[in-house]
Amino acid sequence: MTPALLPRLLRPLLILLGITLAWQLIVWITGVPRFILPGPLAVGETFLNQLPLLSRHALVTGAEILLGLLLGVLLGLLSALSLVTWGSLRRWLLPLLVVSQAIPVFALAPLLMLWLGYGMASKVAMATLIIYFPVTAACFDGLRQTPTGYLQLARTLGAGRRAQLLQIRLPAALPAFGSGLRVAASVAPIGAVVGEWVGSSTGLGYLMLNANARMQIDLLFAALLMLALLAVALYFLVDALARRLTPWLSETFNHDAQ
Template sequence: MMRLLRPLIIALGLTLLWQSIVWITGAPKFILPGPVQVFSTLFEQAPLLAKHGAVTLAEILLGLVFGVMLGLISALSLATWGPLRRWLMPVLVISQAIPVFALAPVLMLWLGYGMASKIAMATLIIYFPVTAACFDGLRQTPTGYLKLARTLGASKRAQLLQIRLPAALPAFASGLRVAASVAPIGAVVGEWVGSSTGLGYLMLNANARMQVDLMFAALLVLALIAVTLYFLIDFLARRLMPWQADSLNKANTSIAGH
């Protein structure tokens, strides 16, 4: 029961904090609208927000799919092929020195102003966290398991599929959680650079028209999408890996038992 109430309590607390800031600062509505005004706009403009939110959600989901697939393939390649790791790893590290946001105009030039460039942005921003997390998980497989597998005559393929990949799942799940958090950034930045649909476009358009309440409503929808994706992936990871229960919960259960 408390697990369901906690998000509601947090949301209520943040809303009260928001309203308190509006009261204390006395900020005009065109600078900082109150939560009542924003929520009212959220319901009034629900069809418009749903239309643009669906576009952004599609870009995020497709970016997640492609980013996770490419990241997993890259991590497996790095973990299994030593020569490739020596050549590819420096390239991956150097690539992170280039701000992904700076590539948005280039992607627009190459892929156009449609969804393709936004999906590419989301894919790029997701790719490295997933690759790094999964690769670290594959490298940190307990050596005892691998030695036992070699003693029993297991092939390298069997070791990878039955030992190393399962051992890397917790790290891979952490990478997915990070990916779910940053994927909306890639999609929205792409929409800011050039688009005619999506929440990023709607926010820019509302800002230009001084419709700050609509801009905040679009921001809330985007935040809701990001939070929902994060908790959905977290829920699935906990269900698929019940042996990776939160150590803090275990400790609390142990203390309660005493």
């Protein structure tokens, strides 16, 4: 296990190091000014110096992302369950849901500001909206594609509709739900930051715009770094959660890998 784990951790680190090195080289060779492209060293320095400021704004953005994620996943899950349970709802709502995806959610941002104000609510709504559909679609597909054999077996075992849904269809949909969750985790930060760009007084998106306007490009990059760290941490957290939801999948995986 340990010898296999080492290269797995080492490889991404080496890639990161390589990219940083290339970045620094470009800055050295072209002599591009600091207000166009600061080098990684300058960004790192700003990152450390401005850590309290960055953390304060990251906390706001992080809260928006998490709340949006929670709401979006909850709403998506509930929608998928309702769509599967009630056939008439499915016939009326599903076409609407699909067509609504043609509207670019970003275009709604100004409206959300108008309705929900400049505070966190509009950003949470933005993140919720942007992940609602992928989660709904993933859960709905997962719930619909239960192997018919499982359901037939459940019926010969005397399972009612409720037991079939809770004990067969829901667990069978967990892998699909897990991939929906992963997509949501990677998309939710976009919603929050776009919301902040349109109008806000705190958050990493606000900080980036502000730094850009003041030509503090190193601060912009530092904020970007913070955002990336936040997004990556969130993704790994959600990925770990999704794996815990479907322990039988990782077990087969380990079994195959051996």
